[in-house]
Amino acid sequence: MAALSVGDLMVRYGSVTAVRGVSFDVAAGSVLGLVGESGSGKSTVARALVGLTPATGSMRIDGADLSSRQARRRVQLVFQDSRSSLDPRYTVEQCVAEGLTGVRGRAASARVAELLDLVSLDPAVAGSRPGDLSGGQRQRVAIARALAARPDVVIADEVTASLDVSVQAVVLNLLRRLRAELGLTMIFISHNLAVVEYMCDDLAVMFDGRIVEYGAVGEVIGRPEHPYTRSLLAAVPEIGQRRLLSESDVEASAVTDPASAGGCAYRLRCPIGPAANPEREICVTTEPAATAAHAHHAACHFARELDHPVGPRG
Amino acid sequence: MTAAFRGPRPGRLLSGGVPLLLILLFVFLSVAGPSIWGEAASASNVAEANQSISAAHWMGTDDLGRDILARTLVATRNSLVLAVVATIVGGCVGIGLGLLSAMSRRLGRALGALINVLIAFPALLLAIFFAVLFGIGSVGSVLAVGASFAPGFARITQTLTASVVSKEYVEASRVLGRGPIYRTFRHILPNIAEPVVLYSTIHIGTAVLALSGLSFLGLGVQPPVYDWGRLLNDGLTRIYVTPGVAIAPSIAIVLAGLTFNLAGERLSDLIAGRRSAPSARRSQPRPAEPAPDPAGDGGGALVDVRHLRVTYASADGRVTTPVRDVSFTLAPKERVGIVGESGSGKSLTAAAIAQLIEEPGHVEAERLRFMDADLLTPDDSTRHVLGRNMAMVFQDPGEALNPAIKIGTHLIEPAVIHLRESKPDAKRKALDALRAVAITDPARRFEQHRHELSGGMKQRVGIAIGLMGEARLLIADEPTTALDVTVQRQILRLVDRLGARTEAGLLFISHDIAVVSELCDRIIVMYAGFIVEEAATADLLESPAHPYTSVLLAASPRMGLDKSRPLVAIDGRMPGPDADLPGCYFAARCPRADATCLSDRPPLRELADGRRAACWHPLTEPGDVPTSEGATI
Amino acid sequence: MSAGHEVAGTPPAKDGAEPPAREGARRRAGAGRWVVFAGRRLVRLVLSLLVLLAATFIMVHLIPGDPVQTALGDQATPQMVAQRRHELGLDLPLPEQFWRYVTGVVTGDFGRSIVTEAPVADLLTTRFPNTLRLAGPAFLLVVLIAMPVGLFTAVRTRGGRGRHVRGWFVNVTGLLNSIPDYVLATVLSLVFVVTIKAFPAAGDEGLSSYVLPVLALVAGPAASLSRIVRVEALKVLDAEYVRAAKARRLPTGLRYWRYVLPNMMTASLTYGTMILAGLIAGTVLVENVFGWPGVGTVISQAVIQKDYPLIQGILLVLGAAVLLLNMVVDVVLGVLDPRSRLGEL
Numbered sequence A: 001m002a003a004l005s006v007g008d009l010m011v012r013y014g015s016v017t018a019v020r021g022v023s024f025d026v027a028a029g030s031v032l033g034l035v036g037e038s039g040s041g042k043s044t045v046a047r048a049l050v051g052l053t054p055a056t057g058s059m060r061i062d063g064a065d066l067s068s069r070q071a072r073r074r075v076q077l078v079f080q081d082s083r084s085s086l087d088p089r090y091t092v093e094q095c096v097a098e099g100l101t102g103v104r105g106r107a108a109s110a111r112v113a114e115l116l117d118l119v120s121l122d123p124a125v126a127g128s129r130p131g132d133l134s135g136g137q138r139q140r141v142a143i144a145r146a147l148a149a150r151p152d153v154v155i156a157d158e159v160t161a162s163l164d165v166s167v168q169a170v171v172l173n174l175l176r177r178l179r180a181e182l183g184l185t186m187i188f189i190s191h192n193l194a195v196v197e198y199m200c201d202d203l204a205v206m207f208d209g210r211i212v213e214y215g216a217v218g219e220v221i222g223r224p225e226h227p228y229t230r231s232l233l234a235a236v237p238e239i240g241q242r243r244l245l246s247e248s249d250v251e252a253s254a255v256t257d258p259a260s261a262g263g264c265a266y267r268l269r270c271p272i273g274p275a276a277n278p279e280r281e282i283c284v285t286t287e288p289a290a291t292a293a294h295a296h297h298a299a300c301h302f303a304r305e306l307d308h309p310v311g312p313r314g
Numbered sequence B: 001m002t003a004a005f006r007g008p009r010p011g012r013l014l015s016g017g018v019p020l021l022l023i024l025l026f027v028f029l030s031v032a033g034p035s036i037w038g039e040a041a042s043a044s045n046v047a048e049a050n051q052s053i054s055a056a057h058w059m060g061t062d063d064l065g066r067d068i069l070a071r072t073l074v075a076t077r078n079s080l081v082l083a084v085v086a087t088i089v090g091g092c093v094g095i096g097l098g099l100l101s102a103m104s105r106r107l108g109r110a111l112g113a114l115i116n117v118l119i120a121f122p123a124l125l126l127a128i129f130f131a132v133l134f135g136i137g138s139v140g141s142v143l144a145v146g147a148s149f150a151p152g153f154a155r156i157t158q159t160l161t162a163s164v165v166s167k168e169y170v171e172a173s174r175v176l177g178r179g180p181i182y183r184t185f186r187h188i189l190p191n192i193a194e195p196v197v198l199y200s201t202i203h204i205g206t207a208v209l210a211l212s213g214l215s216f217l218g219l220g221v222q223p224p225v226y227d228w229g230r231l232l233n234d235g236l237t238r239i240y241v242t243p244g245v246a247i248a249p250s251i252a253i254v255l256a257g258l259t260f261n262l263a264g265e266r267l268s269d270l271i272a273g274r275r276s277a278p279s280a281r282r283s284q285p286r287p288a289e290p291a292p293d294p295a296g297d298g299g300g301a302l303v304d305v306r307h308l309r310v311t312y313a314s315a316d317g318r319v320t321t322p323v324r325d326v327s328f329t330l331a332p333k334e335r336v337g338i339v340g341e342s343g344s345g346k347s348l349t350a351a352a353i354a355q356l357i358e359e360p361g362h363v364e365a366e367r368l369r370f371m372d373a374d375l376l377t378p379d380d381s382t383r384h385v386l387g388r389n390m391a392m393v394f395q396d397p398g399e400a401l402n403p404a405i406k407i408g409t410h411l412i413e414p415a416v417i418h419l420r421e422s423k424p425d426a427k428r429k430a431l432d433a434l435r436a437v438a439i440t441d442p443a444r445r446f447e448q449h450r451h452e453l454s455g456g457m458k459q460r461v462g463i464a465i466g467l468m469g470e471a472r473l474l475i476a477d478e479p480t481t482a483l484d485v486t487v488q489r490q491i492l493r494l495v496d497r498l499g500a501r502t503e504a505g506l507l508f509i510s511h512d513i514a515v516v517s518e519l520c521d522r523i524i525v526m527y528a529g530f531i532v533e534e535a536a537t538a539d540l541l542e543s544p545a546h547p548y549t550s551v552l553l554a555a556s557p558r559m560g561l562d563k564s565r566p567l568v569a570i571d572g573r574m575p576g577p578d579a580d581l582p583g584c585y586f587a588a589r590c591p592r593a594d595a596t597c598l599s600d601r602p603p604l605r606e607l608a609d610g611r612r613a614a615c616w617h618p619l620t621e622p623g624d625v626p627t628s629e630g631a632t633i
Numbered sequence C: 001m002s003a004g005h006e007v008a009g010t011p012p013a014k015d016g017a018e019p020p021a022r023e024g025a026r027r028r029a030g031a032g033r034w035v036v037f038a039g040r041r042l043v044r045l046v047l048s049l050l051v052l053l054a055a056t057f058i059m060v061h062l063i064p065g066d067p068v069q070t071a072l073g074d075q076a077t078p079q080m081v082a083q084r085r086h087e088l089g090l091d092l093p094l095p096e097q098f099w100r101y102v103t104g105v106v107t108g109d110f111g112r113s114i115v116t117e118a119p120v121a122d123l124l125t126t127r128f129p130n131t132l133r134l135a136g137p138a139f140l141l142v143v144l145i146a147m148p149v150g151l152f153t154a155v156r157t158r159g160g161r162g163r164h165v166r167g168w169f170v171n172v173t174g175l176l177n178s179i180p181d182y183v184l185a186t187v188l189s190l191v192f193v194v195t196i197k198a199f200p201a202a203g204d205e206g207l208s209s210y211v212l213p214v215l216a217l218v219a220g221p222a223a224s225l226s227r228i229v230r231v232e233a234l235k236v237l238d239a240e241y242v243r244a245a246k247a248r249r250l251p252t253g254l255r256y257w258r259y260v261l262p263n264m265m266t267a268s269l270t271y272g273t274m275i276l277a278g279l280i281a282g283t284v285l286v287e288n289v290f291g292w293p294g295v296g297t298v299i300s301q302a303v304i305q306k307d308y309p310l311i312q313g314i315l316l317v318l319g320a321a322v323l324l325l326n327m328v329v330d331v332v333l334g335v336l337d338p339r340s341r342l343g344e345l
């Protein structure tokens, strides 16, 4: 087991800053959930951690710096779309073997068979091509390939987003089992809060390249402090709840772009910010600070002043 | 319609076989031509100079009395070998440049700019430039033509490589610690090889033309060596005397160009065919057992569908059936949801109702009605009924708007065309519609184009367009799948509010049963092209009858799950539209399946008032869910 | 994106409000943005022209052997060669030679032909318009033929139907594509000039002398452009917005006019530019067949005689024409299709 620690991570794509100073710790063997709308920087954090995107800031695994290629292999990423993350010309065996180092020939085949067994795939699929497999099977091949590198940390980026719900559950169960059996540390990225709640120990909510709320998953979902977390929670569709249509508005507007720099990025939508209470000028002038990690906290000037709690448990 | 697509087609044989034969012929001529006709081609005989077409000289003779036909045949070797070499030269340089520019960040920009400038110049101009540089003659012209091809090769390699490099499997390889050399040779090159080979094939033909063009200008091979272009050039001055001297090389040049051109076409067809071909064999669609008619006779229904089937005939004669048997009705003002995983036929069902299935798709049904219109025998009035009374919202909010016209034009078109309103009236109404979907500053939005709007706003516009007619039915096909959850919530609320205001019926399609259950009065569950269950929302959620529905419900994530227990799950895959099974299409994954299920198709039966399920062993007890033990991994 | 100004204290209206942050972006989409776009294109044109100048300049210096010696022939004495080199400025340092070359070209001085000693500029001004008089009408015809043919075939061959139409289309365009324009020109002149005697054999003698050269020029490019138009049209016909228009039951004519045509313009026009460029070059060959008094009849002679100033001049003018053309089309596209402009910035 290994602990992951990220400090002040910053990623720029040209003139756009996708991640603006993100810090978090993932305790050894625990799962951190990352939620937020598309474009909020979740995937960029993942890509920075595995070295696909140049970034500034510190990334450490058990205290060791993550910048060498060898160290990078200790963090593996499973992509959202298994259709494009597996080379269509490879066989399943070749796909998985790509993650192996230092083993060849028969030993490699044996190891691949072991890994396929680990992800509950019939070793007979070793000879087929990804195109012949179902989405769930492909995603398991991708997981086996990541495990072949013997990682300490696995990042799962929306791994079930393109799967049917019944198969999504298969993959989620598998990830939970692997984590328990192999003692993996995980970052689980998803837009579905219900899934995140089930999968994770801690939860980080991202908005506009920042973590706006962080805490133990039960804490954050049970007592959300940031207005954006509340808006996310209010939008989770749940069978038979009829919550989406019944609840009152939880956003001040349908603006989708974050506000320009200088104050709180959420202020255009925030129902308790300057859009609703013009006297709250501090939201326009001062960027709310994120306090130190670990305790439940939110980057909002009025975090603890929520008048009425919302959310499914509220 | 099946028969029409079966059996060998002479047309394809022709276009496939002829280029192959011609290539063999050209190869033969290149190898054996000089030794067979070499003597005849070089034997000068002044007595027979400048003869016209005759039995002895089919194409006449040149000014030294040499046989033109023999010379043309002998010239095959020079013409083709030079063309192939030129293509190889151009290909190697171009592919190298293209790979470099697509894979290195810094070099990429400079090389890309250079390629951009070079590609703007016509190849002939470049070839003349390089011919000056490399000198006149065989070597010079081959290098010149090769160099003039390089920018094209570089561009296509660059484009292809860029698309492969951004693929996630290349990134995954990087994450696994593989270096750039491994990635280039193991992932990138194999994946761009096919189109590049194709492009090269076509370019051999182009090289023949280009080289003979240079020779024709006198810049190519020099006497006594000759190729087709040289022969043509020599013959041109005497064309008025002995046309054969120009005709023979002309035919050779055209034939060679055509051969490689068609071979390229054929190759690309083969590649495309292999890509799109499903792995299963052609299936003989089997009529489903007739299901009982839906409750009531459908009189007064807004939508009435009986035994709808949608088939597609693929280019090679296979027939797939994405929608196998669908029957339902939708009453005025009713809100019906269709759920099912992707590929279960939801969208095609909606498309059939909206008359949007196009060839090679084929719609069959016992009945397909919308309001008073019979959609199986559409006439001109059907068009107006549909245009006026049916509105549709699509999955990708951006793609459904025409990028070339203003938002406002989209809005006023239906009113002007179907309701015969004047433009000012329509515009007034359009601004109201935009306001109704909560778009502020509608006058400005009216003038904008789609790229100026955010995703949520585009979907609002899509809904506003639906408000411009007198919609009695709104079909929404996964309208929120591409959106963030917070925006999804806003759009669902909007649909709900507008639905209540306009009293239009709603056919809402989604893969997410939770979303559907928020909005709809009744839910239809589809699986593999069948309706497997249909019930009022509350009943369906309370006590699903079909095992698939119950798995769908149990597997849908919800807040507050017990973390100590695994989720309910069923592994496996839905049979595709090419499958042909005698029994239940869910049997392979169903925990309740038995021998009957495998051999006999369960009909869609009425279970209790207003609810139907297609299952031999429906779950009758409320809450009787397939156990998670047997089904999970 | 963040350049927007904040309107503090004025809460945006509920639901669907305008994000103030976009305000700035919108303003940039106006005149300013347009100027930036045109400016960039101009810079690119100037850079490309410089590359062209450099290429034609370097060409002469890269040629193996001494061009002056070659041009004057073996009889020339070393004094004659040195004298000539001095006259041509070939004994100056390279950068200075290049500077003189560029300033010369800019002021319309392309030097003198080594062979005839006539100013290259004179030759170009008399000959180049003739070339354009062939290429221009040919291009118009190409577009007028290719657009409808490509679109029609696309409609008829959508979704794998119309296999016969597709087969014919592929074979016929493939054939036309494989007939080099000068071969077609030769055959045409054989049939119509020699055999039927319907048209003048050579030169520029009124309207009828256009027919055969233009015909020879048009066939191939029309075939390849109609293939491209077909592919583009197939893409657009499958677009969701065309389906959406159909779902709204817009009349067929309107659908094609407003939804299909404008959207296939961008790509088709871009290829069209390359084809027009190809036509300008294609005239080189066709002019030779028909003895058309354009630049084409000069260049092959010039290359064989190694008349480098003349070759330079012709390549420069043809190249510059191509670059200018690209610039014009880019700008036209920028006006017609705001997306192509946006993509640039």
Ligand SMILES: Nc1ncnc2c1ncn2[C@@H]1O[C@H](COP(=O)(O)OP(=O)(O)O)[C@@H](O)[C@H]1O
Pocket: B312, B320, B322, B323, B340, B341, B342, B343, B344, B345, B346, B347, B348, B349, B361, B576, B577
């Ligand atoms: N144009 C088409 N040609 C052939 N098959 C098609 C076509 N469109 C859809 N299909 C097939 O129909 C099936 C169902 O498609 P669709 O109705 O879009 O499903 P859903 O909306 O439930 O995701 C899919 O398997 C798909 O492959």
Ligand code: SF4
Pocket: A226, A227, A228, A264, A265, A266, A267, A268, A270, A271, A272, A273, A274, A280, A283, A288, A299, A300, A301, A302, A303
């Ligand atoms: S800081 Fe102000 S605007 Fe930002 S979330 Fe908190 S209350 Fe809202």
Ligand code: SF4
Pocket: B546, B547, B548, B584, B585, B586, B587, B588, B590, B591, B592, B593, B594, B597, B602, B614, B615, B616, B617, B618
């Ligand atoms: S018919 Fe049989 S296999 Fe099909 S769903 Fe019912 S029980 Fe399962």
Ligand SMILES: [Mg+2]
Pocket: B342, B343, B346, B347, B478
């Ligand atoms: Mg669909």
